Every structure is written in structure tokens, then in C-alpha cells.
Amino acid sequence: MPAELSPIDKAKFVAAKRATEFVEDGMKLGLGTGSTAAWMVRCLAERIREEGLKVVGVPTSTRTAELASSLGVPIASLDDVKWLDLTIDGADEFDPNLALIKGGGAALLQEKIVATASDQMIVIADAAKEVAQLGAFPLPVEVIPFGWQTTKALIEETLVSLDVLHRDCTLRMNGDRPLVTDEANFIIDLHLKRIGNPRQLALVLNQIPGVVENGLFIDICDIVVIGHGDGRVTVRDINQGTEGEEQVHFAPTDNIFADME
Numbered sequence: 203m204p205a206e207l208s209p210i211d212k213a214k215f216v217a218a219k220r221a222t223e224f225v226e227d228g229m230k231l232g233l234g235t236g237s238t239a240a241w242m243v244r245c246l247a248e249r250i251r252e253e254g255l256k257v258v259g260v261p262t263s264t265r266t267a268e269l270a271s272s273l274g275v276p277i278a279s280l281d282d283v284k285w286l287d288l289t290i291d292g293a294d295e296f297d298p299n300l301a302l303i304k305g306g307g308a309a310l311l312q313e314k315i316v317a318t319a320s321d322q323m324i325v326i327a328d329a330a331k332e333v334a335q336l337g338a339f340p341l342p343v344e345v346i347p348f349g350w351q352t353t354k355a356l357i358e359e360t361l362v363s364l365d366v367l368h369r370d371c372t373l374r375m376n377g378d379r380p381l382v383t384d385e386a387n388f389i390i391d392l393h394l395k396r397i398g399n400p401r402q403l404a405l406v407l408n409q410i411p412g413v414v415e416n417g418l419f420i421d422i423c424d425i426v427v428i429g430h431g432d433g434r435v436t437v438r439d440i441n442q443g444t445e446g447e448e449q450v451h452f453a454p455t456d457n458i459f460a461d462m463e
């Protein structure tokens with residue numbers, strides 16, 4: 203087991219642990235991708251082990267599928283289960299309306315499909331992900347490899363037509379090659395600094411031929427569980443209009459670190 207979790211990992215852990223309390227027996231779950239979502243998979247595995255919780259998870263990436271399988275979380279494909287009760291996932295940014303930027307881990311396409319197929323989406327995040335306005339984090343756009351440079355030029359033209367001031371677009375690399383997503387696509391990151399109208403941008407980007415999906419999640423997230431390094435969590439529910447602060451008992455068991463050794 204790691205000697206001590208850093209404050210950021212503690213924040214991710216407590217957010218994940220609190221979010222897994224929303225999981226009920228028999229639920230079909232979307233399992234997000236990223237370092238915070240990995241904590242959620244570990245916490246879920248712990249509930250399965252300790253309480254005999256019965257759930258099935260639809261992973262949003264091969265990484266999450268591998269982690270879930272290795273920890274004994276039953277998984278299925280979305281086509282097997284078709285509809286989900288709840289998705290728990292991380293985010294790169296969230297704003298006061300719980301609009302999100304996702305895709306820092308290159309899984310935005312499956313993440314959006316899975317979250318949209320869920321009755322409810324809970325985002326788990328450390329407090330640094332909260333922003334007044336989206337856009338400091340580069341917006342990932344998944345494009346098909348065929349003609350990607352033309353698609354990139356069309357994205358840039360679209361940004362000009364929307365009077366977007368900062369519009370540097372870069373192909374995401376993996377070493378000296380383009381990063382390839384689970385769906386065999388590329389990612390173009392849009393460095394916009396601020397996104398004035400996320401809803402409009404999300405719609406116009408998806409009309410460009412070659413664009414498969416963008417990382418703006420609008421009206422998809424219902425609840426955000428914000429973790430803090432001292433073990434506090436803030437639970438914000440956009441539908442209920444509520445916000446509450448709670449202290450989560452910070453006691454990761456040795457078992458929870460099994461995949462990290």
C-alpha cells in the first residue's frame with residue numbers, strides 16, 4: 203500500500219467513495235475513465251467484496267474495463283444492457299450549471315454515449331476542476347483519421363465564424379505519433395481559454411464532417427461530488443438545487459490499493 207496519499211488523491215478518493223454510496227443493489231452502472239474514476243472502481247470493488255453488492259458495469263474505455271475486471275467488478279457491453287441506472291465519471295472542468303469538459307483521458311466518445319444512456323450521471327472531481335467559465339482546459343474533439351487536417355481546418359474556420367479569440371488547435375500526440383482512441387480516432391485539442399457559449403459550440407462542432415464528438419457535456423451531469431484534500435466532500439445536485447457539505451471518513455483499506463502495488 204502507498205505510504206501516504208497526496209491531498210489530491212485523498213480528494214479524488216473521498217469524492218469517489220461518497221459517489222459510490224449512490225449505488226444500489228442490482229444497478230447497471232456506467233464506469234468512467236481517468237484517475238478519479240479509477241478510485242470509484244476501487245471503491246465499488248470494495249463494496250462488492252465487503253457487502254456482496256450486485257451490480258454490472260459498462261466501462262467507458264479499455265483501461266477501465268481492465269481495472270474493473272482485475273478487481274472483480276462484473277462488466278458488460280452497453281449493447282448487452284442497453285440502458286443504465288447511473289454513470290459515475292470524472293471531468294476536466296465543471297461550471298455552475300454542471301456543464302463539463304471531458305476527454306482529457308481520450309475517452310470522451312464512449313463516456314458521452316454511456317452517460318447519455320444513463321438515468322443519472324454523477325461527476326466526481328477534486329475542487330480544482332470547478333470553474334466559473336469552461337475553457338481553460340483544452341477542449342478535446344474526436345475526429346476520424348481520414349482527412350483530419352481538413353477537419354482541423356474546418357474546426358478553425360468555425361471558431362473564426364463564432365468570433366472565438368483564442369483558437370489554437372493541436373493534434374494530440376502519443377510520443378511521435380497521433381494518439382489513437384479506443385474507437386481508432388484522433389483527438390484535436392482546442393485551446394480556447396474561455397468558452398462563451400458551450401451549448402452553441404457543442405452543436406456546431408458536431409456538424410463538421412469528420413468530427414465524431416466533442417468533449418462538452420451539456421445537460422448530462424445531474425450531481426457533482428467535489429472532493430477536498432482534508433476529507434470533506436461537497437455534493438451539488440443541479441435538479442434539486444441543493445448543495446451540502448459532508449465529512450467522509452478517510453479510511454482506505456489495504457485491499458483498495460491492490461491494483462496499485
Ligand SMILES: O=C(CO)[C@H](O)[C@H](O)COP(=O)(O)O
Binds near residue numbers: 234235239306308309
Ligand atoms: O474525461 C476523462 C477521460 O476521457 C476524465 O474523466 C477526465 O480527463 C478527468 O480525469 P482525471 O480524473 O484523471 O483528472
